[in-house]
Amino acid sequence: MKFTAYILDCFFSLICMLVAALLLFGLLWLIDIPVVFILLAEAIVVITFIVLLVYDFFRKRSYYNLLYKMMKQVDEKTLLGEFLTQPHFLEGQILVDILRRCNKYQNDQISDAKQANREYREYIDSWVHEIKTPITLARLMIENEKNPTTLRIDDELRKIDTYVEQVLYYARSTDVEKDFKVEKTTLQILVNAALKNYSKPLIQAGGKPVFCRLDIPVFADSKSCTFVIGQIISNAIKYRKDSLQIVFSGQKEKNAVILTISDNGIGILAADLPRIFDKGFTGYNGRHCSKSTGIGLYLSQKLCRKMNIYLSVSSVLGQGTTITMSFPTESYLQEAGV
Structure with missing residues (x-):
């Protein structure tokens, strides 16, 4: 709260005070009061008004600055009214009452939703x-x-x-982590579970899975990871060329285990890559494929974030797509709270 803004807000009061001071001066002048007494009376009126103005400014500024500070600190903004103390001026009391009523209404609406x-x-x-x-x-x-x-x-x-x-x-995407069951498994088990669900369409597409160094242990929720890998396999089948080949390879790093899934399909347009995990985004390939929904990779990314797994994609149009899943080690997985 700035003093200049406060003075502008009190502009009408200042005008009224100035008019009152001039009228008082004129009245005292007409009844032949000595000038020194007139000036003394004017000084008392002006100083009293200024003191009241400054006092009112500082008490309001202190309260509104506290209000701004609390608004920044409170995560749930709809609870702001509950934390506010009752101010000692009428405008603030009215504001707090309105805030509390609005917050109650919003909280009721949120609870119902x-x-x-x-x-x-x-x-x-x-x-x-x-x-x-x-x-x-x-x-x-x-x-x-x-x-x-x-x-x-x-x-x-x-x-x-x-x-x-x-x-x-x-x-379940909003609170899917409640259904997580993190356990020790291997990349091979996760890949085999996903391939089992898509074995028939993979065979029908003439696809061939290739495995490389998948006997690496990881800590993950098998059900969710199987779903994510399944979505990647599904996309590889959907956007395939002749002689489909999907390569699953594992690699162990210092703080992560990397699962790389590569295919030799039609690839993804470079302009589409930044939006590949957006909800409902189908891109250039999706516009030429009626089966594309733009939901599979969106859900996969959301699940991976919940599990503290980093999911990334790289592709060259006409040459294929590579999707990487970076599984955190046990100590890093604890940061996700799963």
């Missing part, structure tokens, strides 16, 4: 588990009666199952 969101996630979780049952039963029925038609139906059911799993992770 969180409750609705929680109920929505619970419904999605329930729906996913319920929908998986008929999908599984349908695939078992197909196993008992295989023919070209039922095999095509099985392919579509597998796609539905993949999308259902994606819906589940998307619904």
Whole structure:
């Protein structure tokens, strides 16, 4: 709060004081009061007004500066009104009362939104588990009666199952870390689990997985990592060329274990690389592929951040794409709180 701004705000009061001082001077002059007494009376009026003005400025500045300071320190801005002390001037008391009422309204709205969101996630979780049952039963029925038609139906059911799993992770994406179970595993186990889910589409695409140094232990949530690796494999199949090859290689560094997944597909346009993990972004390749949703890599990046795993991508158009997952060591993983 600046003094100049305060004076400008009190401009009308200053004008009124000046008019009152002139009227007092004129009145005293008309009744023949000696000039020295007139000046003394004027000085008392002016000094009293200035003292009151300065006092009012400093008490208001002190309170509003405290208000600004608390606003910067409090993380939950909607709780600001609860921390404020009651000021000793009327304007501040009115302001605090309004802030507290607004904060209460906002907190009630936030609480209602969180409750609705929680109920929505619970419904999605329930729906996913319920929908998986008929999908599984349908695939078992197909196993008992295989023919070209039922095999095509099985392919579509597998796609539905993949999308259902994606819906589940998307619904849990805000607090997915609550479902984490960090345990010791290896890169080979994680890759094999992901390949098992995509073995059929990989075979149908004529793809060939290549493994290199994957017997390296890591600490991670197997379920989430399998989902992320699966999304990378899915993209490699989706944006493939002839003779698809996916290379999985591991490397141990000082504070991390690196999993590199490379394919020899169509690659990614250089201009699209910075936005590859954005929600709903499909890029140049996605515009030429109706199956692209722009959700898979977005969810993968979100999951990796929750697990303190660094996910990066590099690509050359027409030559292929390389995605790197950097797993932290056990000591570094503890920083994520998982």
